[in-house]
Amino acid sequence: MRNPIIYTLLLVSIGITNLRCSKDSAAAFVSTTGQGGSLARFAITGNYLYTVDASKLRVYNISDPADPLLKSTVEVGFEIETIYPFKDKLFIGSTSVVHIFSIENPEQPQKLSTAISPQVLRRCDPVVARDNVAYATLRTNGACGGNQSILAVYDITNVTNPIQKTAINVPEPYGLGYQQNALYVCSRDSLLVFDITDAWQPRKTTALKDGSYVDVIPTSNTLICWVRDGLLLYDISTPLTPQLITKIN
Numbered sequence: 001m002r003n004p005i006i007y008t009l010l011l012v013s014i015g016i017t018n019l020r021c022s023k024d025s026a027a028a029f030v031s032t033t034g035q036g037g038s039l040a041r042f043a044i045t046g047n048y049l050y051t052v053d054a055s056k057l058r059v060y061n062i063s064d065p066a067d068p069l070l071k072s073t074v075e076v077g078f079e080i081e082t083i084y085p086f087k088d089k090l091f092i093g094s095t096s097v098v099h100i101f102s103i104e105n106p107e108q109p110q111k112l113s114t115a116i117s118p119q120v121l122r123r124c125d126p127v128v129a130r131d132n133v134a135y136a137t138l139r140t141n142g143a144c145g146g147n148q149s150i151l152a153v154y155d156i157t158n159v160t161n162p163i164q165k166t167a168i169n170v171p172e173p174y175g176l177g178y179q180q181n182a183l184y185v186c187s188r189d190s191l192l193v194f195d196i197t198d199a200w201q202p203r204k205t206t207a208l209k210d211g212s213y214v215d216v217i218p219t220s221n222t223l224i225c226w227v228r229d230g231l232l233l234y235d236i237s238t239p240l241t242p243q244l245i246t247k248i249n
Contacts, residue, residue, distance in 0.1 A: 037215035037226065038126035038137075038175040043085040048106045052076065052083045052092060059107055071107040086129040089159065093127045098136055100159055115154050115162035126175050126215070132157040133199045137173035137185060149173055151185055153200055165200045175215025175226070182239035184223060186213035191225065195240055205240055211247070 042051040049060040049068065057074040082093040090101040090109060098115040115134065127136040134154040151173060153166035172188035183194040183202055191213045194202035211227030218224075223242055225232040230249040234242035 037217045038084055038128050038177060039082055039215045041081075041083060043083050043090070045085045045103065046106065048103075050083060050085070050090060050103075050109075052080045054078070054080055056080075057083075057090070057092065057101070057109060059109065061107070072109070074101075074109050074111075076111075082126050084127055084129065089129070091127045091129050091134060093136065098127050098134070098154075098162075100156070100162065102159075113160045113162055115156075115164070126173075128176055128178060129156065130178060131199070134162065135176060135178070135183060135202075137170065137176055139173050151176075151194075151202065153202065155200070166202070168202060168204075174213065177216040177218045177223075179218035179223070179236050179239045182236070184216045184218065184242075186215060186225075191216070191242075193240060193242065208234075208242060208244075210244055 042049060044062070047061060047063045049062050051058045051060070055076060055078055057076050058070060059072045059074070060068040061071050062068045076092055076099055077094055077097070079095040080092060081095060084091045088102060088104050090103055092099040092101065100112045100115065101109040102112050103109050115136070127134055129135070132155065134156050136152045136154065138150050138152055149170055149172055151168040151170045152164055155163045155165050170185060170187050170192065174186040176183065176185045178184065178196065181195060181197045183196045185192040185194065189212070190207040190209045192204055193206045193208070195205050196202050211225070211229065211232055213225055213227055215226045216223055218236060221235060221237040223234040223236045225234065230247060232247050233245040235245050236242050
């Protein structure tokens with residue numbers, strides 16, 4: 001249940017600022033990487049826009065924002081849902097696996113590997129990554145099928161052979177994001193905050209219940225939460241103890 005308008009507004013407001021019609025402003029546009037949530041279906045890295053549909057990854061050169069050029073189309077798999085960029089990699093979640101692509105050559109993404117959770121045969125896979133670890137929420141309710149929902153932790157030290165290290169039961173998890181030593185996971189009725197000082201063993205510290213959470217975007221000292229009836233903003237200057245700032249309906 002994604003709202004593309006909210007995602008577009010968030011991406012534009014966070015990652016693309018001070019855009020005008022001049023050539024100088026166009027250069028500023030492409031020099032900034034947009035920051036989206038873990039449920040996003042598009043991402044900007046450098047001069048390139050990456051989008052996914054149900055089965056394909058498309059690459060656009062946006063050096064000239066007024067004239068984006070389609071550079072390549074890559075078959076990914078079936079039931080593709082999300083895309084998350086990290087350094088020179090793309091993590092693409094489907095209802096069955098997480099596909100990892102290299103964008104060392106930004107116009108020709110190359111598949112490196114596939115991360116699979118042994119606990120769940122069919123699920124929805126929002127995913128985020130940092131350093132040598134990736135976190136994915138595997139939701140098995142409703143259209144996702146199955147009967148077990150978890151937060152999965154993958155070792156991606158060898159990105160061609162990701163290994164699941166930990167699985168934590170979470171009721172109907174949705175989007176997720178991290179800031180320093182805090183991992184934020186949207187669940188059925190709360191926002192769960194995990195301490196990831198030990199990256200492989202997340203430890204739940206608190207649960208916030210200010211809305212029905214869908215996805216999160218940590219940016220600077222603010223956590224933007226998409227809830228089903230609007231947005232919540234939290235102060236995360238102390239990442240493990242978010243403080244509610246306001247709600248936007």
